[in-house]
Amino acid sequence: MAGSAPPSTGAGLVRIALVGNPGAGRTTISSALTQRRVCMASFPGVAEERSGVFSLGQLQCALFDLPGCYSLAAQNPDERVACDVLFFGGVQVVVQVIDAANIERHLYLTSQLAELGVNLVLCLNMSDVARREGWTIDAALLSRRLGDVPVVQCEGRRRAGIEALRRAILEAAEHPRRPEAFCHTDELEAVIAEVEGLLAGPARPGAAAAGQPAEPKGAPGPGTSREAAQLAEVPRRFAALSLLEGDAGTKALVRRGHPRGAELIARVDELVERLEAKHGESLLVLLADRRWAWAGSLVRDVAALSRPAGSASFSDHVDRLLTHRLLGLPLYLLIVYIVFWLTFRVGEAPSRWIEAGFGLLGQSIEAGWPAAYLPELRSLLVHGVLAGVGGVLVFVPYIVLLFACLSLLQSTGYMARAAFLNDRLMRRIGLHGKSFLPIAVGFGCTVPAVMACRTLESERDRLTTMLILPLISCGSRLPIYLLLIPAYFSPGWWAPLMMGVYLFGMLIAALLARFLRSTLLSGEDSPFVMELPPYRLPSLRFLLAQVGRPAWLYLRKIGTIVLALSVVLWTLTTYPRKPEFAVDQRVAAGEMVEQAQLAAERSAEQLAWSAAGRIGRALEPVLAPMGFDWRLGTAFLGAMAAKEMFVAQMGIVFALGHVEEDSPTLRQRLAESYPPWVGLGVIIFALIASPCMSTLVIVRRESGSWRWPLLQWFALTLLAYLLATLVNLTGKLLAG
Amino acid sequence: MNQTSSRSIGDLSQTLEDYLEIIFHLQQQRKVARVKEIAQQKGVKMASVSVALKRLAREGMVRYEAHGFVELTESGLALARKVVSRHEFLCRFLREVLLIDAEVAEADACALEHQISTQTLERMVCFFQHLMDSAGAEPRWIAGFRDACAAPRPGEVQQKASRPAQPPERTVEPQPLSLLKQGEVGRVVRMLAGSAVRQRLVEMGVLPNVAIEMDGSSPLGDPIRVKIRGYRLSLRRSEADTILVLREQPA
DSSP: OOOOOOOOOOTTEEEEEEEOOTTSOHHHHHHHHHTTOOOOOOBTTBOGGGEEEEEETTEEEEEEEOOOOSOSSOOSHHHHHHHHHHHHSOOSEEEEEEEGGGHHHHHHHHHHHHHHTOOEEEEEEOHHHHHHTTEEEOHHHHHHHTTSOOEEEOBGGGTBTHHHHHHHHHHHHHSOOOOOOOOOOHHHHHHHHHHHHHHHOSSOTTOSOTTOOOOSSOOOSSOOSHHHHHHHHSOHHHHHHHHHHTOHHHHHHHHHHSTTHHHHHHHHHHHHHHHHHHHTSOHHHHHHHHHHHHHHHHHHHHEEEOSOTTOOOHHHHHHHHHTOTTTHHHHHHHHHHHHHIIIIIIHHHHHHHHHHHHHHHHHHHHHHSOTTSSHHHHHIIIIIIIHHHHHHHTHHHHHHHHHHHHHHHHHHTHHHHHHHHHHHHHHHTTOOGGGHHHHHHHTTOHHHHHHHGGGOOSHHHHHHHHHHGGGSOOGGGHHHHHHHHHHHSOHHHHHHHHHHHHHHHHHHHHHHHHHHHHTTTOSOOOOOOEEOOOOOOOOHHHHHHHHHHHHHHIIIIIIHHHHHHHHHHHHHHHOSOOSSOHHHHHHHTTOOOOHHHHHHHHHHHHHHHSHHHHHHHHHHHHHGGGTOOHHHHHHHHHTTSOTTHHHHHHHHHTTOOSOOTTOHHHHHHHHHHSOHHHHHHHHHHHHHSOOOHHHHHHHHHHHSSTHHHHHHHHHHHHHHHHHHHHHHHHHHHHHO | OOOOSSOOTTSSOHHHHHHHHHHHHHHHHHSOEEHHHHHHHHTSOHHHHHHHHHHHHHTTSEEEOTTSEEEEOHHHHHHHHHHHHHHHHHHHIIIIISOOOHHHHHHHHHHHHHHSOHHHHHHHHHHHHHHHHGGGGOOHHHHHHHHHHHSOOTTOOHHHHTSOSSSOSSOOOOEEGGGOOTTOEEEEEEEOOOHHHHHHHHHTTOOTTOEEEEEEEOTTSOSEEEEETTEEEEEOHHHHTTEEEEEEOOO
């Protein structure tokens, strides 16, 4: 269990953790409880948008919606976060959300929470679905059997039972009560007690009385290290069980944090070996068997299923169709297409309105603001800030629509099927079945695609997918290809070349994914073992709540950084101001220059004079192997803001004023300035090198560190550099 | 059994004998045995394996470097052969003389081999030899015994009774979950997965003695889908291969 900094909540807050299996409906319950108040509480690892503050009677409560987990074994990062919060987060009340229609499986986690001895409240969510499926659950009896743990029946989607849940939480916060830890077999209990005794300190082994639940917090004797402090926070019985199950994290913690750690571990190994030899079964299985038996007998006592088991439900019929041997994949592709269409086609219109709106706003400011009055500020406001804000906001429609689709797919249960359908294909390149959707979205725009990677549970899969996403050619790069391909090739070649660029990107992405999974992000494939939940219809309110959060997060976290960066880029391409323009001197000397041409020549000279132009010139020796000159370098630097800017920047450096990608003049100038192989190199460079800064910022946000986006930027740029150089040299060689 | 080498059966603990057996089989199959594979086969932690291997190394039975390959020494090999042949003999005896079902025989042989004294074992070998030697003219009482075993007993299923009065040819062996056909039900007997997958399987409710129904596979054939404890679970074939099940006859 990894260490963690103390949570940054104010004092006087009652800390409440919401735990549950994936798909139990934690998010619904959490938004019903907090009613989407402004988030204030945070805990490292728990995404900020998943926690909230709400008041309960006189109490102020901080709610942590922990990532979904099936157990507290801390095998994957999400479970580790859940454990960290439960152990070290100073949580006063733990609310476990249970899918009432699947109660037995969810009680497995309950058994572990009971062993952890937390102040527990059970929330039987989706009790309406359970009733419809024929379950009757005696909540009062369940509560009694668990040692008077409050059990509340809820329907999170319709906000029914939420008041009762609030009351139960309040009651639990004021009168903490521990659930009854159930007993393993006498033999196992004796071993657990012995390990607990060992953990308790340097006392004689086996001194602790068998069957006694451990003190919740015990000092493990001397030892002042951080690990020792952490170990002291973990309830002893739970630590003992983790050791016996062979949990690597707990072992490491004990080895470092316990004064006689190594000795203790050796003794535990010995005990484990003895038991395993005796029963011919691993201790993990023996302990789990007991928990499942407990959950099973509990369910038999408190719940009854009236529907004959095995009768096909509506969900089964839907599943038959959607995972059909022949129709499954085409239907999947259709659904991905619809997601793509909704996101980018429907999102295009509002996105354009935003763009046009900001254009108009800029123009009206320029019109109303005399050019002579504070010209620098005017330029900064219009070309720096407004353009930057516009550049941030254009993504919002895409993100809102994409997340509406994603959350619909996720909450209906289709996302699990999508992974089920694709896993074989994606695993070939070292990715997970769920990576397919972000990649498909990546053809539209990389920024929402990176955000869509959240649906991947394993961190390794998530990072790999995120890092290769810039290679999936996004819509912004299309203008570059549209400009360059016709500049060099006859119309017959256009379509195949365009196709080739996209395929080439995908090929490199696949190779890179394989490479990453065997080097930096190596390790066993994360287990695919995954529930295929029954299909369910989410409520509209839930969907809307899900959509608002990512958009808000994007604006707050990403928007500010992107805005700052775009102002920096604007400064680079604008300053220092050129005092005198050569074209003015030519005009003064009597040359006739048209007004438009004059402005274009001026901005070309200005760009060449600016910091970006100077950087481009300074980089020329480096760019030379690719056959690029300073103009291409400067244009690519400008295109850091957004890839489609490349075309506009090329227009400026060639003194053509504002151009579109189908400008014949610019194509002609390009064909005159660079040989075809350099043109090809430019396409490759645009495809692979230097993801745009919005991508870098979003990767930073989603991966949690600057390490990954920086690595991504350098690696991809280097790769593009090598490939473009190769193309240039080959081209030169072939051309003689 | 003749005592040809310095070590004989019974000198080592039964656990260590089990390990020898597993290492022996692994060496036969793929020349070398690795700690991980041994842990998988035995279904225990790697740590447990290394403890046992250290002891075996101390006894001079294996050559073993931490986390490396494991190799039987001369005497280890000799003893392993003995252990294996003892197991195989017991199995054969139970099957062919007492006409016990193969799976039961396998399990009972495991249980017997560690408990039985050398003397009883040797006497059984002798008895078996005697029986086989006279196989040409099988004694009447043996034939009678076979018939008596084959006759249906009260409460026995018909299918078993209809079996020919010979050692059964088609036996019910545990098989990987992935080999079940759609709609077939298997009961888990053994889980061989490594710790991460095993942990996940266990928390999803896959445990020995749990019934799993095969519910088809993905269109591309790989992840499969099963029904367990009233819900649906999908898992990769490679993961399903580590779950050994006994096929249940449809009711």
